Amino acid sequence: MERAELVIEGARVIDGSGAPERRADVAVEAERIAAVGELAGWRANERIDAAGLVLAPGFIDVHTHDDGALLRTPDLPFKLSQGVTTVIAGNCGISLAPLPEGAPLPAPLNLLGGPDDFRYPTVESYRRALGAAGHGVNVALLVGHSCLRVAALGEDLERAAPPGALTAMQVALELALDQGAIGLSSGLDYPPALAAPPEELVALASVLRGHARAVYTTHMRDESDGVVESVRETLETGRQAGARVVISHHKCAGPKNFGRSVETLAMIDAARRHQPVALDVYPYTASSTALLPRFLRDPAMVLVSWSDSHPEAGGRRLDAIAADWGCSPLEAIERLDPAGAVYFQMDEDDLRRILAHPAAMVGSDGLPGRRLPHPRLWGSFPRVLARYVREQGLLDLPTAVHKMTGLSAETFGLEGRGLVREGHAADLVLFDPETVADRAGFEDPEQPAAGIARVFVNGVEAWRDGQATGRRAGRFLTH
Numbered sequence: 001m002e003r004a005e006l007v008i009e010g011a012r013v014i015d016g017s018g019a020p021e022r023r024a025d026v027a028v029e030a031e032r033i034a035a036v037g038e039l040a041g042w043r044a045n046e047r048i049d050a051a052g053l054v055l056a057p058g059f060i061d062v063h064t065h066d067d068g069a070l071l072r073t074p075d076l077p078f079k080l081s082q083g084v085t086t087v088i089a090g091n092c093g094i095s096l097a098p099l100p101e102g103a104p105l106p107a108p109l110n111l112l113g114g115p116d117d118f119r120y121p122t123v124e125s126y127r128r129a130l131g132a133a134g135h136g137v138n139v140a141l142l143v144g145h146s147c148l149r150v151a152a153l154g155e156d157l158e159r160a161a162p163p164g165a166l167t168a169m170q171v172a173l174e175l176a177l178d179q180g181a182i183g184l185s186s187g188l189d190y191p192p193a194l195a196a197p198p199e200e201l202v203a204l205a206s207v208l209r210g211h212a213r214a215v216y217t218t219h220m221r222d223e224s225d226g227v228v229e230s231v232r233e234t235l236e237t238g239r240q241a242g243a244r245v246v247i248s249h250h251k252c253a254g255p256k257n258f259g260r261s262v263e264t265l266a267m268i269d270a271a272r273r274h275q276p277v278a279l280d281v282y283p284y285t286a287s288s289t290a291l292l293p294r295f296l297r298d299p300a301m302v303l304v305s306w307s308d309s310h311p312e313a314g315g316r317r318l319d320a321i322a323a324d325w326g327c328s329p330l331e332a333i334e335r336l337d338p339a340g341a342v343y344f345q346m347d348e349d350d351l352r353r354i355l356a357h358p359a360a361m362v363g364s365d366g367l368p369g370r371r372l373p374h375p376r377l378w379g380s381f382p383r384v385l386a387r388y389v390r391e392q393g394l395l396d397l398p399t400a401v402h403k404m405t406g407l408s409a410e411t412f413g414l415e416g417r418g419l420v421r422e423g424h425a426a427d428l429v430l431f432d433p434e435t436v437a438d439r440a441g442f443e444d445p446e447q448p449a450a451g452i453a454r455v456f457v458n459g460v461e462a463w464r465d466g467q468a469t470g471r472r473a474g475r476f477l478t479h
């Protein structure tokens, strides 16, 4: 007779490939899925009756800034509570490693932590620290282009990297990839990288060619008036470097640009006939990042999330703060620095169009570790399942799950993950499709989702009935 540690019985299995659901039992043994099918005859140490619940691969959050949070709050409740079992860290050009200790930390590097957090000159040292502390979800790391720049150029970032520095950045990237990083990310809309010309990115992304499944993800140079030119630059970088590209948190920001996703997605479709291109998106029409003068459009649409110099400003609108202080919004931004904010600046139709695109994956872009984070940190995955599947019918459930699992694992080269399939890692989530919902709002953002029953990471139960179990079975994933 066959036996397993765990058999989950009678679930509505959505396997992550996009295929329709089917009723099946799933056996878990030694961190892996041992069998999928009719397993009534199997013996098991534990059986879970999953009637009425959906069993899916654990969700993969392809766009995170959890690098530091994995060490500070290793259970990662804001991710496990959504059914997330793997996070891709190091997005938007910023990663906790590699960066020499004592290096300057210009915004947005400070979104990841302070000088006490940046202690990892190599990916290997970061990986060792993670291993020593243990962590509740799997993690794969991208190397931040802005960190490579800071390491090579110091404070003098308003220039293209000269040849010697560019070679040093290539060598550092190569070493990081050898030590297990899965690709390169850039944040070309942020001060440390504004002066980096396209050729600099091509030279770095070309390093990825020696690493078969490596990816280049990019927070593009301009997500508002210049979004079309930015998509063009991104596709061209990928083409010249021979690299797989992922456009990060794709959006068309600012009322003037509403509707332009028709154009950007058509460009992506055309490119996909010749080169690998994908994108990620979070299900909100507000963005969030550092509070910087260059991101200011309408101060009435900016909600300050946190400010180190004026903590009392958290949760208030920028126009109200400026009015109270009797100063201009730009001056208020200066006084609030360093600070973070939420920007209400996207169109629902663009969001729906982007989310429905066949190459679009769900990524939260959540920013942990601060008061009043954008609710995407706790709500992205259940919000897609509640709002865009159950309520609006924009996606069917197997398609939505595919965008959170199989497509993500395939795009980022995470072999043996993202599918409910014999031999795959037992990263699993059990949820109720009738009640699953995000509960995090802009005023009360640190709320776990409803309807996520149980979450397993490498076969170990990590979340149950609204709480982390404290059993940390996450792995550092490499190619």
Ligand SMILES: [Zn+2]
Pocket (backbone or CB within 6 Å): 091, 092, 187, 219, 248, 249
């Ligand atoms: Zn970004």
